[in-house]
Amino acid sequence: MSEPTPEEAFLAENFAKLGLGEKPLKEALRNKKIAAAWNEVLSEIELPEEGGVDAKVGALLSALVTATKDVGGADGKRAFVVNAVLEGKLKSKAQVEAAVKYIKGKKGDVDVAEFDKECGVGIEFTPEKLEKEVRAYIEEHKNTILGQRYKAFTPTLVTLKTSTDLKWAPPADLKKEVDAQLAALLGPKDECDAPPKKQPKAPAAAGAKPVKTENEEISKNRMFEEGFLAGLHRPGGNEQIVPENMEAHLNATGGRVFTRFPPEPNGYLHIGHSKAITINFGFARYHGGECYLRYDDTNPEAEEERYFTAIREIVEWLGFQPYKITYASDHFQRLYELAEDLIKRDKGYICHCSAEEVNLQRGGKDNRGPRFECKHRNRPTEESLQEFRNMRDGKYKPKEAMLRMKQDMLNSGNPQMWDLTAYRVLDGAPHHRTGDEWKIYPTYDFTHCLCDSFENISHSLCTTEFINSRESYDWLCNALEIYRPQQREYGRLNLTGTIMSKRKIAKLVSGGYVRGWNDPRLYTLVAIR
Numbered sequence: 001m002s003e004p005t006p007e008e009a010f011l012a013e014n015f016a017k018l019g020l021g022e023k024p025l026k027e028a029l030r031n032k033k034i035a036a037a038w039n040e041v042l043s044e045i046e047l048p049e050e051g052g053v054d055a056k057v058g059a060l061l062s063a064l065v066t067a068t069k070d071v072g073g074a075d076g077k078r079a080f081v082v083n084a085v086l087e088g089k090l091k092s093k094a095q096v097e098a099a100v101k102y103i104k105g106k107k108g109d110v111d112v113a114e115f116d117k118e119c120g121v122g123i124e125f126t127p128e129k130l131e132k133e134v135r136a137y138i139e140e141h142k143n144t145i146l147g148q149r150y151k152a153f154t155p156t157l158v159t160l161k162t163s164t165d166l167k168w169a170p171p172a173d174l175k176k177e178v179d180a181q182l183a184a185l186l187g188p189k190d191e192c193d194a195p196p197k198k199q200p201k202a203p204a205a206a207g208a209k210p211v212k213t214e215n216e217e218i219s220k221n222r223m224f225e226e227g228f229l230a231g232l233h234r235p236g237g238n239e240q241i242v243p244e245n246m247e248a249h250l251n252a253t254g255g256r257v258f259t260r261f262p263p264e265p266n267g268y269l270h271i272g273h274s275k276a277i278t279i280n281f282g283f284a285r286y287h288g289g290e291c292y293l294r295y296d297d298t299n300p301e302a303e304e305e306r307y308f309t310a311i312r313e314i315v316e317w318l319g320f321q322p323y324k325i326t327y328a329s330d331h332f333q334r335l336y337e338l339a340e341d342l343i344k345r346d347k348g349y350i351c352h353c354s355a356e357e358v359n360l361q362r363g364g365k366d367n368r369g370p371r372f373e374c375k376h377r378n379r380p381t382e383e384s385l386q387e388f389r390n391m392r393d394g395k396y397k398p399k400e401a402m403l404r405m406k407q408d409m410l411n412s413g414n415p416q417m418w419d420l421t422a423y424r425v426l427d428g429a430p431h432h433r434t435g436d437e438w439k440i441y442p443t444y445d446f447t448h449c450l451c452d453s454f455e456n457i458s459h460s461l462c463t464t465e466f467i468n469s470r471e472s473y474d475w476l477c478n479a480l481e482i483y484r485p486q487q488r489e490y491g492r493l494n495l496t497g498t499i500m501s502k503r504k505i506a507k508l509v510s511g512g513y514v515r516g517w518n519d520p521r522l523y524t525l526v527a528i529r
């Protein structure tokens, strides 16, 4: 082994004072940038002898050095953070991360009050305070949590850690507290919470034959009798904020199950849709209920007549009869009226920001920066109402104005709650059913839950990509105080080795890469048929 260089010796000596062992030292020496950053940091401070520094300090400084290895001293601002760590003002990794973010973004000198606020300096968490704040959050999101049960654990923790003051609480204590309170709310785990059953292992011994039981009969309805679909609520079980809405709903349905299969008419259905069809139509039939075929036709630019016919034929080919065939566009007038209602309730506003501006408000390019509300958000409701009518009357071109929902931009960790667009201006192709009657069209997020509500759907079953949408779905129905159907999610059917997206299949067809939508290499249902 060669002698350590003076630089290495200096690092080794200081790492020992910081209580950092051999391994971090080796890592630091291996990376030139990190070694240089450590040298800079350590040359500016005087550490007490070994054992004189709190054990956490070394780890925090190490996080600081690694995170700033590319920005250098940031004009003395890093030294400020180093001192804040040494003085015990910054006590956790989350605080150091916030401090790094602060000095990277700050022009000029550190503003101490601003720094303290951004980094949660001085916020102490007694067990009582922790308990109280977790309780308040759980109370506010109780309905969602009751719906998701133990699956709510991770999203709850993540939201608390990213979007509330609790991010400054000791992480292990926070986790314990959330654990305890969810357990108190939800009670013991039951079959709905159980992880999927493992397949029994194939017999290991060579030549051993699987045991076959005579007369073993598998029920045709097994998918509705166990697992996810067996654990769903009964009609009437979805709690309402306006209880009378449930009465009216049950009167309309007679307490029967009502579901819907809601494809966009922008392509032929593929093998993945056969699962959606079987679940939605099958679940209703199994329970003696009904299922709508509803075309989700809110985007005239992608829709064509032939897809409507093909979709209906495939549903029938699979052996199901829709209760009624409906269209989201049947409800354009009612949707428009509810949009006005939303504005009047001060829960919607007309916004003129560009897509880039909206993205910035949502926390920047990769949604990591602080979120903020746009200047249109707090305009008077009268003004938004007038502008919405202007949008309807064709006074705006696409992208010049949109209706946004006034959700929870700042405090929610769920991107589906960041003031989603409800209505946009489109001036492309005429709508296949309403022609050019409308210049504005509602988005999926605005339309879907409301159409479910109009049709008195009891179970709105969709794939797991929509899990985050459940919160915005509930938010909108509750904001308008209308009947709220219950969305629940199942895993989508995926096959590898083929393409399972209508949009992508459409590209293969239009690009001439396949013979057509019914090319057998595609797993479209028309091809399979």
Ligand SMILES: NC(=O)CC[C@H](N)C(=O)O
Residues within 6 Å of the ligand: 262, 263, 264, 296, 448, 461, 462, 463, 466
């Ligand atoms: N909620 C849902 O089931 C999503 C329906 C949507 N129209 C789609 O086809 O993706």
